[in-house]
Amino acid sequence: MTTPPVAPPLAPAPAVRLQHVGKRYGAGPVVLDDISLDIAPSEFVCLLGASGCGKSTLLNLIAGLDAPTAGTIETPAEGSAFMFQDSALMPWLTARRNIELALRLRGVPRAERGERALELLDIVSLTDAADKRPHELSGGMRQRVALARALAQDRPVLLMDEPFAALDAITRDLLHEELARVWRATGRTIVFVTHNVREAARLGQRVILLSSRPGRIAGQWRTAGADHVVLEQQITEQLRKEIRRNAA
Template sequence: MLPSREARTDAVPARVPNLLGPSFDSVAPVAVPTSAPASAVRIDRVSKQFGTGPVVLDDVSLDIAPGEFVCLLGASGCGKSTLLNLIAGLDRPSSGQIETPGEGSAVMFQESALMPWLTARRNVELALRLRGVPRRERHEKALVLLDSVNLADAADKRPHELSGGMRQRVALARALAQDRPVLLMDEPFAALDAITRDLAHEELERVWRTTGRTIVFVTHNVREAARLGQRVVLMGSRPGRIVQEWRITKTTGRRIESPEVAALSVEITDQLRKEIRRNAA
């Protein structure tokens, strides 16, 4: 059983707020707002089972506010990607409900999945075309989106001419081109080297602050979650469920090597190890 000071199982933040601030903040717990904003994503007692197999997700509840950056963290096989697919509408829960904006969500996966015969600009234009943007406007809008991820100068290059990090940034621009209020990201930087990933983090944070998108970011990298998230939600396994979360009150100026990121990573890793040991028992 988790210590009562930290425990938070299957709770919906908007209804039962977690008053515990991260240990590195050295500030009083965040005050509970008198009226919670409407949720961008509401997951209400969701469970998922594939056929007669084991239960993958069990009674998961989570509210995500508009414009919030939430990292879903957990060991491999805990159901993070399954939950993301349910939010995206790519699958249906076995029980429970998920509420998302009527405009839908944009999804960015681990692989960039760019069309190899199209330039970076035309890959972004494709998303604009599917959205119904008139042809005469697509060229300029694609360049603006590529510029938002610092790739305007690579607009006419094809995917094979781009590095892995650049391809992922094109994929991010393409996801933004869909103009959805929610951006779902499934370990998009997992295959990148450390330096490239750090640069990708900076670009993503800048885009998030500029656009105000709601972002749900799946990762198994503790430092990545501590670096990016306003809220880090830890999932346990067998079956997948929410066991704890951390709210970060100061999100500006973070880098992967920042002392506060390291301190939070140690705290989260300790809890993650407890979950892994519990599941192995």
């Protein structure tokens, strides 16, 4: 008796799907052109490119903060959480209260907010700073509070717009480790914008390089199992080609 073949399991639907997405402001030049990209659930994707290539514009489109002028974008019905370059914490609130505010806006009952805020601070290794206000925290600590606040929104997708760009190299490296640990612990889908090749290669499972003016996908790299020194060299060389092409 012949055993019928077993069908392979279906791949999960993308967490984020962009199909032929374009963006133009009024009669101005095209900012983004024909961007098609699938991002899997729990995938960590870095969007890389020179300044002005449309990385942040693309992130805003995924977040629903702006609308594309061409193509379609599919995201989870629960929406996305957004983390900016600046921590944007309420200066008169403590770290815990900043997170409780996000929980309140999400509709979490008052009785649960305090404990949940401390749990989120523990995720980013900042429980000891729960009762400190932003001016009492270092830049790196403020960004960790901002990350905990983004996690408090409990969205399946986390969008991060150069959140570590203003930090010194040592603090940035430490936060890379923190973010990788949080990502593994929470299973969030992360789309991370950066202009730093090393940061992209270190953090992302996949690096997407955007060309400049207009922004198009100029290259993609998988980082799993790659020699990061070689990978960074390859990405840097392609980035330089794009910059030279744009300057010509």
